[in-house]
Amino acid sequence: MxxxxxxxxxxxxxxxxxxxxxxxxxxxxxxxxxxxxxxxxxxxxxxxxxxxxxxxxxxxxxxxxxxxxxxxxxxxxxxxxxxxxxxxxxxxxxxxxTEGHGSGTLRFAMLLFLGTEVATFGAGFVYYFFIRSGPWVAERPELLSPLIFINTAILIASSFTLHFAHVSLLRDNRKWFIRLLGVTLLLGIIFIGGQGLEYYEFLVHENFSLETGIFGSAFYGLTGLHGLHVSLGAILLAILFFRSLYGQYSAQKHTSVSTVSMYWHFVDIVWVFLVVVIYVGAEVNL
Structure with missing residues (x-):
């Protein structure tokens, strides 16, 4: 024994x-x-x-x-x-x-994970394209509001601030790395708040919900899925930020920053595609 x-x-x-x-x-x-x-x-x-x-x-x-x-x-x-x-x-x-495992291996693992995410979002977009190809009688509010354009600009700006934060770290400029990483986290939180405000306006003032036909289910399914991913990204950014305050990253040790950056840029790209397909596409009469 x-x-x-x-x-x-x-x-x-x-x-x-x-x-x-x-x-x-x-x-x-x-x-x-x-x-x-x-x-x-x-x-x-x-x-x-x-x-x-x-x-x-x-x-x-x-x-x-x-x-x-x-x-x-x-x-x-x-x-x-x-x-x-x-x-x-x-x-x-x-x-x-993580030094013993190789940064390349961990980045490849993130790429594999993002591949599964492409499949997940792809299934949602296939559903939307399927219902969009039929008779288009969707009941919906005005989707292209100033809030959407502002929120989109905020999320795109966060990709740039995260990129230059990473560049600053590689140049051993920790002060600007922490500052730009903090700005990225703040922009992500603002985006999440903006999406929550949009939902509030649609649900309370426009009576537009999951039960508003098949377009309602497609809209909230895709935007909600993306919002969940942005929220997860904000959690990861918060972990990076607080670890950076304790000096746990350097030009030689930045694998976590690289992998989180890959994830954050991915959700930004998905949002741009989502805006074009859902928000702009819904206004196009075929």
């Missing part, structure tokens, strides 16, 4: 699953946190579907099931995300960095 226990300890680096002690030094170890977060995301989609099924003309399920699944799945997602980010980026950072 003792020998079996010792062998098990050696195989797993002295840690039980989910591995929480030495990530990312134990990069090859299995961790349940990403799976927990993924289950939460899947549950959010299921909850949204149940919400629609429970609030239609003929309710297929109870109206309370959808919101309950959404709340539970959101809590599961946030819990998994917290565990993932905390144990990946915070615990024992000073002792266990």
């Amino acid at each position: 003792s020998l079996a226990k010792d062998e098990s300890t050696d195989d797993h680096g002295g840690h039980h699953l989910p591995a929480v002690e030495d990530w990312p030094r134990g990069f090859g170890e299995a961790s349940w946190w990403p799976f927990i977060a993924a289950l939460g995301v899947g549950g959010i989609y299921i909850g949204a579907a149940l919400f629609i099924l429970g609030n239609g003309a003929n309710n297929i399920v109870s109206p309370m099931i959808g919101p309950a699944v959404l709340v539970g799945s959101t809590a599961l997602f946030l819990g998994g995300l917290y565990g993932w980010l905390y144990h990946a980026f915070v615990v024992n950072f000073w002792e266990h960095g």
Whole structure:
């Protein structure tokens, strides 16, 4: 029994699953946190579907099931995300960095992740193009408001500030790196607030919601999915910002900055495409 226990300890680096002690030094170890977060995301989609099924003309399920699944799945997602980010980026950072794994490997992993994101958003856009190709009788408010143009400019500007923040770090100018990173985080938060304001105007003053025909479901599905990604990006930027205040980045150690920058530029590009397709395209009569 003792020998079996010792062998098990050696195989797993002295840690039980989910591995929480030495990530990312134990990069090859299995961790349940990403799976927990993924289950939460899947549950959010299921909850949204149940919400629609429970609030239609003929309710297929109870109206309370959808919101309950959404709340539970959101809590599961946030819990998994917290565990993932905390144990990946915070615990024992000073002792266990990412140098042994190669920045190229981690950037490639981010590229693979962004590939799955392209597929996720692509499915939503395919749905929109499908309904757009039919008779266009969408009930909707005026979408092209000044708020949209301002919000778009803010998000595009945040890509530039993040790019030059990274450039400043590579030039060992930590003061401007921290300043521009803080500006990027602030612009991201303002964008999220602007999208929340837009939702408020549509829901309260325009009576435009998920139940407003198939266009309503497509609009809130795609913009809400993007808003969720921007919110996640803002969390990552906040982690970068607070770590930068403690001097945890340099011209030689900036893998986290590179990978988060890739993610942030991706969500910016998706937003521009979304504005062209949803906001501008909805006003075009084919």
